Amino acid sequence: MNWPACQFRWPAALLVLLLAAPAARALVDDALSFAYEAANPYAERGWIIREDAWGGDLGQGDKKAVTAQLFRGNSYIFFLATDIDGAALRVNIYDAEGNLAENKSWQRGRFAYAEIKPRSTGTYYAIVEIISSPGERTGWALVYGFQRK
Amino acid sequence: MILRLLFVLLLCLGIAHGQKPYKTIDLGQFPAETVDNVVIPVPSEIFTVLDKLGNPNWRGELGPEKNYPASPNRAQVALLLGTVIADGFVAVEAEDSERVKEIGRNVLTLAEVINVRKSVVARSNSIIEKADAREWNAVRREFDGALQDVNQAMLELNDAQLAQLVSLGGWLRGTEVLTSIVKDKYSRDRAELLYQPMLVDYFNRQLDEMSPRLRRLQLVGEIRKSLGRIGPLIKESRPSEISEKTVTEINALATQMVELIRARP
Numbered sequence: 001m002n003w004p005a006c007q008f009r010w011p012a013a014l015l016v017l018l019l020a021a022p023a024a025r026a027l028v029d030d031a032l033s034f035a036y037e038a039a040n041p042y043a044e045r046g047w048i049i050r051e052d053a054w055g056g057d058l059g060q061g062d063k064k065a066v067t068a069q070l071f072r073g074n075s076y077i078f079f080l081a082t083d084i085d086g087a088a089l090r091v092n093i094y095d096a097e098g099n100l101a102e103n104k105s106w107q108r109g110r111f112a113y114a115e116i117k118p119r120s121t122g123t124y125y126a127i128v129e130i131i132s133s134p135g136e137r138t139g140w141a142l143v144y145g146f147q148r149k
Numbered sequence: 150m151i152l153r154l155l156f157v158l159l160l161c162l163g164i165a166h167g168q169k170p171y172k173t174i175d176l177g178q179f180p181a182e183t184v185d186n187v188v189i190p191v192p193s194e195i196f197t198v199l200d201k202l203g204n205p206n207w208r209g210e211l212g213p214e215k216n217y218p219a220s221p222n223r224a225q226v227a228l229l230l231g232t233v234i235a236d237g238f239v240a241v242e243a244e245d246s247e248r249v250k251e252i253g254r255n256v257l258t259l260a261e262v263i264n265v266r267k268s269v270v271a272r273s274n275s276i277i278e279k280a281d282a283r284e285w286n287a288v289r290r291e292f293d294g295a296l297q298d299v300n301q302a303m304l305e306l307n308d309a310q311l312a313q314l315v316s317l318g319g320w321l322r323g324t325e326v327l328t329s330i331v332k333d334k335y336s337r338d339r340a341e342l343l344y345q346p347m348l349v350d351y352f353n354r355q356l357d358e359m360s361p362r363l364r365r366l367q368l369v370g371e372i373r374k375s376l377g378r379i380g381p382l383i384k385e386s387r388p389s390e391i392s393e394k395t396v397t398e399i400n401a402l403a404t405q406m407v408e409l410i411r412a413r414p
Contacts, residue, residue, distance in 0.1 A: 048193060048197075048290065050191060050293075051293070051294055051297050052297050052301075054188070066188060067187040067188065067347060068187065068188040068190075069187070069188070069189070069190050069345050069347055069348050070190075071190070071194055071195060071198050071342060072198075072341060072388075073197075073198035073201055073202075073342075074194060074197055074198055090170070092170040092171075094173075094174055094176070096176070097173075097176075098173050098174045098175060098176040099172070099173050100170055100171065100172050100173065102170075105170065120341065120344075120388040120389060121341045121342055121344045121345075121388050122344050122345075122346070122347075122388050123346065123347040125174075125176070127170075127174065144188070146193075146194050146197070147197075148197040148198070148200065148201060
């Protein structure tokens with residue numbers, strides 16, 4: 001498996017994109033709107049959704065890893081979205097040993113979701129993947145939230 | 150007909166396989182650059198866990214009550230801003246609305262020195278307003294937001310390295326408080342919160358990659374040295390086995406670094 005080399009945080013991504021391709025920016029902006037749209041019902045149920053987000057664009061079958069420090073005692077939810085109609089993507093959470101660690105995940109159309117209640121405090125990886133897409137590049141955005149549970 | 154059914158079955162199996170995550174992945178195949186970009190937890194993530202672990206003496210953890218004068222050393226101001234925002238969380242836990250308001254004003258003063266005042270004015274006002282109303286969860290969210298706003302504003306000003314120092318200052322002050330609370334009433338559950346090897350590596354890497362001008366600053370050099378000592382302490386144990394002695398050692402290092410950050414230039 002060839003893991004992609006770069007992954008960037010939303011504000012940095014925003015800067016790069018502002019200077020570069022307007023089309024790519026639109027892709028990620030729209031993907032981000034969809035990710036927040038998916039997260040919104042959870043915010044209404046008391047989850048704290050982070051205001052920053054991570055994103056970029058990937059080709060079909062490509063993967064990216066977002067590295068996160070998670071704490072035992074919290075529950076975490078990750079929302080991945082794209083603006084591309086007909087694209088399918090997914091997000092899965094792995095622990096520092098590379099074992100699948102999520103409690104639940106699903107993939108529906110342009111949205112994907114993963115939930116984890118970490119069994120121990122430490123480093124985890126949210127692996128973002130474009131399963132299929134009608135476009136050559138697919139913009140994606142990932143947001144996450146947490147709750148005491 | 151049978152062939153058609155077989156085709157549909159194979160298609161379904163194929164789709165199911167495509168959507169099923171791997172049980173394990175080889176993290177060794179991650180290129181190093183992937184790890185450069187990490188999600189820094191917002192302080193609320195740690196404080197929500199701490200809430201569950203008894204009732205610490207938050208008032209005892211409050212930092213010194215003072216207004217911070219303008220310093221010509223922008224790196225120190227950035228680090229200080231991070232520690233002050235972390236202090237805001239402690240004041241929220243202590244439910245000390247006067248202190249929260251004072252911290253909200255200090256955030257504004259320090260943000261002005263590093264040219265990001267505009268980005269935190271609304272947050273600062275909201276912190277003061279919500280502290281008056283004693284809406285503690287809302288105040289926490291505003292402090293989280295202030296940290297993110299400052300970071301973003303600095304990135305927009307091409308001051309990414311100062312933004313990193315703000316995050317580092319917040320993490321150091323958070324670590325000082327966390328270790329103090331854990332050693333005050335040690336348990337393995339509490340100590341596990343300190344297991345943050347990836348963050349220590351991340352901050353170390355950022356300091357290593359800072360411009361020579363910043364790296365030459367005595368304060369940055371001292372922090373780099375101390376942070377280099379925290380890493381092995383955290384990594385020598387499994388998450389659930391961080392000892393009381395290790396907690397005390399990390400606390401001493403974090404306290405020393407925060408004192409340096411707060412010292413007058």
